[in-house]
Amino acid sequence: MSKVLVSDPIDQAGVDILSQVAQVDQRPGLSPEELVSVIGDYDGLMIRSGTQVTAEVIAAASKLKIIGRAGVGVDNVDVPAATQRGVLVVNSPEGNTIAAAEHALAMMLSLSRHVPQAHAGMRVGKWDRKKYVGNELYKKTLGVVGLGKIGSHVARVARAMGMEVIAYDPFIAADRAQQMQVRLTELDELFRTADYVTLHIPRTKDTENLVNAELLRTMKPTARIVNCARGGVVDEAAIAEAINGGVIAGAGLDVYASEPLAEDSPLRAVERGLVLTPHLGASTEEAQENVAIDVAEQIRDVLLGLPARSAVNIPGLSAEIMERLKPHLQLAETVGGLVSQLSGGQVQELELRLQGDFASHPSQPLVIASLKGLLGAVLGDSINFVNASLEAKARGIRVLEVKDEASRDYAGGSLQLISRGDQGSRSVTGAVFADGELRITSIDEFPVNVTPSSHMLFTRHRDMPGIIGQLGSMLGEHNVNIAAMQVGRKIVRGDAVMVLSIDDPIPAALLQTITAIEGIQEAHPVSL
Numbered sequence: 213m214s215k216v217l218v219s220d221p222i223d224q225a226g227v228d229i230l231s232q233v234a235q236v237d238q239r240p241g242l243s244p245e246e247l248v249s250v251i252g253d254y255d256g257l258m259i260r261s262g263t264q265v266t267a268e269v270i271a272a273a274s275k276l277k278i279i280g281r282a283g284v285g286v287d288n289v290d291v292p293a294a295t296q297r298g299v300l301v302v303n304s305p306e307g308n309t310i311a312a313a314e315h316a317l318a319m320m321l322s323l324s325r326h327v328p329q330a331h332a333g334m335r336v337g338k339w340d341r342k343k344y345v346g347n348e349l350y351k352k353t354l355g356v357v358g359l360g361k362i363g364s365h366v367a368r369v370a371r372a373m374g375m376e377v378i379a380y381d382p383f384i385a386a387d388r389a390q391q392m393q394v395r396l397t398e399l400d401e402l403f404r405t406a407d408y409v410t411l412h413i414p415r416t417k418d419t420e421n422l423v424n425a426e427l428l429r430t431m432k433p434t435a436r437i438v439n440c441a442r443g444g445v446v447d448e449a450a451i452a453e454a455i456n457g458g459v460i461a462g463a464g465l466d467v468y469a470s471e472p473l474a475e476d477s478p479l480r481a482v483e484r485g486l487v488l489t490p491h492l493g494a495s496t497e498e499a500q501e502n503v504a505i506d507v508a509e510q511i512r513d514v515l516l517g518l519p520a521r522s523a524v525n526i527p528g529l530s531a532e533i534m535e536r537l538k539p540h541l542q543l544a545e546t547v548g549g550l551v552s553q554l555s556g557g558q559v560q561e562l563e564l565r566l567q568g569d570f571a572s573h574p575s576q577p578l579v580i581a582s583l584k585g586l587l588g589a590v591l592g593d594s595i596n597f598v599n600a601s602l603e604a605k606a607r608g609i610r611v612l613e614v615k616d617e618a619s620r621d622y623a624g625g626s627l628q629l630i631s632r633g634d635q636g637s638r639s640v641t642g643a644v645f646a647d648g649e650l651r652i653t654s655i656d657e658f659p660v661n662v663t664p665s666s667h668m669l670f671t672r673h674r675d676m677p678g679i680i681g682q683l684g685s686m687l688g689e690h691n692v693n694i695a696a697m698q699v700g701r702k703i704v705r706g707d708a709v710m711v712l713s714i715d716d717p718i719p720a721a722l723l724q725t726i727t728a729i730e731g732i733q734e735a736h737p738v739s740l
């Protein structure tokens with residue numbers, strides 16, 4: 213049975229789903245060293261933002277197939293290291309959207325009406341009505357930085373509360389913003405004119421310390437800023453200074469450059485205008501149930517050999533595409549495996565020629581599947597849909613694509629792979645027939661009609677009497693059973709190819725004897 217480690221607190225609904233297929237060990241609070249020492253036992257890892265999945269953890273994770281992030285941000289996972297090891301990373305892109313958006317709105321309201329400070333006063337017997345006169349959000353300008361899922365929901369609710377909403381997001385089209393009654397602006401205008409600024413961007417090299425002392429100085433002294441996105445996108449010391457110095461009126465922060473926030477952080481010493489929460493944006497019962505179910509289902513499916521719906525590190529290969537293109541992907545992988553075993557040596561270039569229906573589908577999944585077949589035939593299970601492209605790139609394999617939607621040799625079109633390398637060039641074409649069966653339809657341009665099978669033997673030989681008989685009796689003598697046989701030739705008594713489907717692999721010694729038969733130019737055993 214598979215084993216899944218859950219190293220952060222997650223909702224029981226997720227544990228129940230994982231338990232359908234795996235032994236689930238819930239061990240929140242493991243130290244980094246403990247995680248490295250235990251991870252080698254696990255097929256799956258389920259985390260939130262508390263666990264750092266470093267390259268060291270991934271290097272120690274010899275059995276790991278999948279890392280599931282019960283939430284959105286995967287900045288605590290070394291995704292490139294996971295990709296290189298073929299470990300799938302999945303997340304829940306939408307499960308906590310509403311929770312995070314509502315937390316940002318709660319921050320804005322708390323800041324405007326001094327809710328935490330007023331409550332703290334009440335706890336110690338005070339009745340401060342004058343001190344906590346606040347502001348309304350109504351008719352104020354909200355600046356949203358990052359108009360993605362969370363930013364859009366904040367914008368929608370803010371509009372309903374009577375706010376004017378402007379946004380900065382270079383990746384959002386103006387008409388999409390217009391539909392939300394949001395005006396797109398530049399970042400400097402947004403900071404200069406907004407009464408409230410709310411951040412909903414990922415932490416990237418472009419957004420690190422985006423909100424710094426310089427930008428804060430451009431804000432109105434009455435303005436407030438909210439960060440429920442990611443730590444590190446604001447300069448925390450600069451925020452503390454700006455509030456203390458009256459440069460801005462306040463800030464609401466949920467996330468920090470380093471978590472948990474250091475006890476001696478300057479933020480903890482700010483006396484007014486600041487509301488701090490300990491990364492609670494996604495912490496609602498509803499969101500936790502959503503993300504736990506979403507991610508646990510994906511881990512379960514992947515452990516059962518099914519695709520995941522929100523894979524972070526296989527772009528363009530969603531579960532929906534995997535399902536829709538299943539036979540096409542199988543064919544691409546099979547043809548990739550065949551061409552690899554027929555090529556021998558080093559493949560330097562792979563040309564993918566797609567005809568008919570094959571050309572009308574997105575080609576990236578077919579490229580990945582072809583590379584998985586090509587490299588997997590040599591490197592085995594270490595190659596999967598996650599790392600096939602990366603591994604091909606690392607080996608300097610160039611990939612070319614030629615698409616021709618109009619021409620079709622077969623009703624459903626065809627896929628041809630041509631490999632070029634130090635041993636010359638090889639080509640295999642395949643099609644998916646109406647019965648859904650895969651067929652190999654040509655090898656090195658010789659027409660054949662072969663259903664791929666686990667063990668096959670391929671020969672290039674001269675088309676002359678006696679060769680087929682000799683080969684058949686040789687295999688019989690060695691107790692190798694032939695299930696099917698196909699010969700393809702272009703001209704009588706010219707060159708020809710033969711493909712045999714056999715029940716067992718060909719012993720190495722027998723292969724040598726086969727290649728010694730007069731007229732056989734080459735023979736390759738193939739396993740799929």
Ligand SMILES: NC(=O)c1ccc[n+]([C@@H]2O[C@H](COP(=O)([O-])OP(=O)(O)OC[C@H]3O[C@@H](n4cnc5c(N)ncnc54)[C@H](O)[C@@H]3O)[C@@H](O)[C@H]2O)c1
Pocket residue numbers: 284285286305308309312357358359360361362363380381382383384412413414415418419440441442466467491492493494495
């Ligand atoms: N506090 C929490 O508990 C909590 C909960 C959920 C999500 N989050 C975080 O909130 C952030 C937003 O999540 P989301 O689901 O809305 O993501 P999203 O991908 O839907 O939206 C992010 C938006 O940011 C924009 N963007 C990227 N770089 C930008 C830049 N340099 N300037 C301006 N805009 C830029 C993108 O175009 C996108 O529209 C993420 O960092 C996520 O990790 C935090």
Ligand SMILES: O=C(O)[C@H](O)COP(=O)(O)O
Pocket residue numbers: 260261262282283284285286308491492493494495
């Ligand atoms: O990216 C996210 O989903 C949020 O930051 C939530 O993090 P959490 O799962 O640790 O609450």
